[in-house]
Amino acid sequence: MTDTVHDGVEPLDFEGWVCPVPLRDTGSVMMGHGGGGAMSAELVEHLFLPAYGTAASSELGDSAVLGIGAAGTRLAFSTDSYVVKPMFFPGGSIGDLAVNGTVNDLAMSGAVPLYLSTAFILQEGTALADLGRVAEAVGAAARAAGVRLVTGDTKVVDSASGDGVYLNTSGIGLVPDGVDIGPRRARPGDAVLVSGDIGVHGVAVMSCREGLEFGTAVESDTAPLHGVVADMIATGADLRVLRDPTRGGVSASLNEIARASSVGIDLVERALPVPVAVRDACSLLGLDPLQVANEGKLIAIVPSGSADQVLAALRAHPLGRSACRIGTCVPEHPGMVVARTGLGGSRVVGLPIGEQLPRIC
């Protein structure tokens, strides 16, 4: 890393770690526009937001918190489409992924998830048995998460135009009074926590992808996180920011937080909980575990003084047993994430540009 990292240069223009995204140059949609990295962000900023104009809220994020009705009721509202391939993978399927993913988007605003919709786009010729198994996984995951499936839709496209099952879930949750969690609230000095091992979901899906099969015992970590979040809220600590690092991995989530809050984030490389099997698979494929998708982990930014208390709450929950502190928010290099290596060096952890491998969720 060079000294210029600390100069406060607008991160998107920083030489070497993220190039200006060629949105206007590509002319057409590229796989990377769906990867959750810089290209996805640019598509929202440079295409959707200008096109939507005054009809759009300024962020169009993973979920929105909305005042509704009388008496200060605050809703969380979220949507996500799932196109994971294959639709069944070690540890889960597109069905539980779609339920847990939207439950988690709601939970990251502190909301109690209540209601989900399911909208299927089916390819003609998909086996009804497969669809049934997916639907059963949806039902089981909804029961496990305590949410109700209240409305739905099914479309079918001809066999040349689809790919098995695409599933959109949208969700509504209720944000408890007094809870105020959001990506702009990180402050220098805050601790950066992660609820457990990273990179697991992405490696599990890649391991069974056509043409890529490699032996690994890794199973997807898909799980609903609102119970963990409730336990964290119950500590009374000021939860500044929560994020589930899905597409683009921990790296994309931390970069977004660093930019939204205008803080730098310093990670302690050796503190990152990367399982051996994930590290091995990433070496094999030339991937950075920080950029690999998770589906059952969260990142929490909390005041340093509350870190131990929140970590204790995380570790007391079955889904947070390996929680640990991985870094600190700093006033230097705002908008940028830097990993401190064991040898006293450091490297910039960039926002991924496109995606490592498509259709991981």
Add this chain to the structure above:
Amino acid sequence: MTDTVHDGVEPLDFEGWVCPVPLRDTGSVMMGHGGGGAMSAELVEHLFLPAYGTAASSELGDSAVLGIGAAGTRLAFSTDSYVVKPMFFPGGSIGDLAVNGTVNDLAMSGAVPLYLSTAFILQEGTALADLGRVAEAVGAAARAAGVRLVTGDTKVVDSASGDGVYLNTSGIGLVPDGVDIGPRRARPGDAVLVSGDIGVHGVAVMSCREGLEFGTAVESDTAPLHGVVADMIATGADLRVLRDPTRGGVSASLNEIARASSVGIDLVERALPVPVAVRDACSLLGLDPLQVANEGKLIAIVPSGSADQVLAALRAHPLGRSACRIGTCVPEHPGMVVARTGLGGSRVVGLPIGEQLPRIC
């Protein structure tokens, strides 16, 4: 029509107009499962609801009305995916269709639509210019309908696995106090109203479909109907049932109402407002205008004594100028829709089985 129509036979078994749907026999997903007719209903009843189990509400309909928070706040929540082909058609595009369609699903429960999500599944290689035009149509339609776009998602699938643009919109609305509109509330004696010409959207899309091109001046009727609904509510009349007859057309909507309310519905064939161009196109293609999709029309079931008052409110609105009464709910043939022809005869108006032409919305 034979006498047995009046025997109260379970409609699905009625010989000749709708066969038992071969859900278990097809083995795989067929185009008709997405058509909004009997096969769609069977997929929900025989696959999704059993698979979802206790996690699902009993209906999984186009929209759900949910109590939330304190003070009796009632939300309407709806989801719909759009896969219309081509994505631009006379009178509109997948963008305004997706906004208006979800706005209308909310409006049919009497709700004031407030917030929408947009979730795109894009085919790699789709021109960004086309995507931009679709997104602009989304923005313009949202402004016209007075709803805010608050959360979104974008996924990209490889060029072999998609077909341009698929767009899911989900929406939240607020149901005013005292409003109670639902498919089970039709009663014998109630009037059946329609807000204008039928079959327009379907014919407009078909007219430009590859391999089908035929000359017609018909443009899609895509429009947001919540303003019309508000005017109807303001009359103080007891609005029993509202439906927007999209996939499966007026026929599917009336059959669903007849079954849900256990009433018969008698239509006056010559009262049906079918434009000449729609009638001509339907003759050409061998279609029944009652089964062709609409995207800016509603059906209202109201007490007979309120019919004139509600019709006056409809006709005073630009989107309801050609509103008319097309029939009556009757105690005979419960669950069944019968059209009385000009010659004193009658015919059963069946729930469509699959769909006439796929991907009309």
